[in-house]
Each structure stands twice: as C-alpha cells, then as structure tokens.
Amino acid sequence: MKIQVITLFPEMFTGVWGASMLWKAQDRGIVQYSTIDLRTFGLGSRRTVDDTPYGGGDGMLLKPEPVVAAIEAAKKNDPDALVLLPTPRGKLYKQSDAKRLAAGGKGLIIVCPRYEGYDERITAWVDEQVCIGNYVLTGGELPAMTIIDSVVRLLPGVLGGEHSAEIESFQDDDETVEYPQYTRPVEFRGMKVPEVLQNGHHGEIAKWRKDQ
Numbered sequence: 001m002k003i004q005v006i007t008l009f010p011e012m013f014t015g016v017w018g019a020s021m022l023w024k025a026q027d028r029g030i031v032q033y034s035t036i037d038l039r040t041f042g043l044g045s046r047r048t049v050d051d052t053p054y055g056g057g058d059g060m061l062l063k064p065e066p067v068v069a070a071i072e073a074a075k076k077n078d079p080d081a082l083v084l085l086p087t088p089r090g091k092l093y094k095q096s097d098a099k100r101l102a103a104g105g106k107g108l109i110i111v112c113p114r115y116e117g118y119d120e121r122i123t124a125w126v127d128e129q130v131c132i133g134n135y136v137l138t139g140g141e142l143p144a145m146t147i148i149d150s151v152v153r154l155l156p157g158v159l160g161g162e163h164s165a166e167i168e169s170f171q172d173d174d175e176t177v178e179y180p181q182y183t184r185p186v187e188f189r190g191m192k193v194p195e196v197l198q199n200g201h202h203g204e205i206a207k208w209r210k211d212q
C-alpha cells in the first residue's frame, strides 16, 4: 500500500515512520511511505501557497492551485489511491474506517491543511473529509499520522499475531475497551495481580476479562 502525504512539514513524519510497527511495515514491504512537500508546488519565486480569504476574516487559506497540483502529482504515482482531507469539518473517523481503508487495499493520499483552512474548491479532488475528534488542531499532520497508524497496524503481516488486532478496543465502534492486563512482578508497591489471572484457569480468566 502506498501512503503519500502532502504537507508543508514533511520532517514531522520522519519520526513516525522511522519507529516501531510503522517502520516494520515498511521494512517488510507492506507499505511505502512518502511525503510531497506542498511548498514545491507554491506559486512564483516565493513559492506562495496561501492567501487571504474572500469576504474577509482572520488568517490565511491554502490556495487551490498548489494543493491540486500536489494531488495530481501524487495520483500519477498511484492513480487508484483514495484522497483524504483531515479537517474538523469532516466525518468523525472511527475504527470501522480504519478497517475499511486497510481492507480496501487502495493507496492513500492525505492532504494536510495548515493556516486557517483551505479554498473549498480543493474538495472536488478529495474522496473523504475526516475529523479525528472534537478538538481543534493546528494542521492536518497529526490527524494524518493518526489515520496512518490506525490503518497500517491492521494490514496483514504488520502485527505479530493477526489475533492482536481482533481482540481489542472499539472493535465495532462501540464503547468497549480492552480488559486490564498485568505482567511481573506479582506484587508492585503493595498492589497485587488479581488472583484469578495467576491460577491459570482459562474459563475463569475469560469470564473475569469479559466482566471487566
């Protein structure tokens, strides 16, 4: 799966892609990450990417020409890719979306807005607008990382046991979260691992976990 991110801050992604499971996924050939620096599609000698809003108002907006040129460049690398736009105005992103994107197998192109927003006309080049929660962030980079992490860990061969992705929280977007877990030592600063987990009766352990 190709994952291309269009951003003014490509350096933000190097840490995320260079560590742990996301790194392993690339190392195993399951995903290929790349960033497209939106600045290189800026207009004129100053590589301008933003401008003031029609009708007035605070802040600057991303201009449509650089954004659409960057999307078109990304599409050349991967014509069937889905184009995602992280925005607080999007539909709330859930575990079912991560599953759908992972199972769909299509590449992703994620356009990260900055400033106060973007010219609405870019949405004609976007397949899905997604929001990751009810709070406001300064740009689309952190949402893009969140989406990438949630999708890549579901791709076959990324997590150790396929299992690990199955018995976990938010399985069907419900509020169910995983049961509490413990490792050694059996007692830590006066707090003990529950007896039921120590005695190894599978039935009782399963019941305890379900109750939790």
Ligand code: 6GU
Residues within 6 Å of the ligand: 085, 086, 087, 088, 090, 130, 131, 132, 133, 134, 135, 136, 137, 138, 139, 140, 143
């Ligand atoms: Cl997708 N973008 C921004 N800027 N803020 C957000 C968000 C997205 N989702 C939650 N807050």
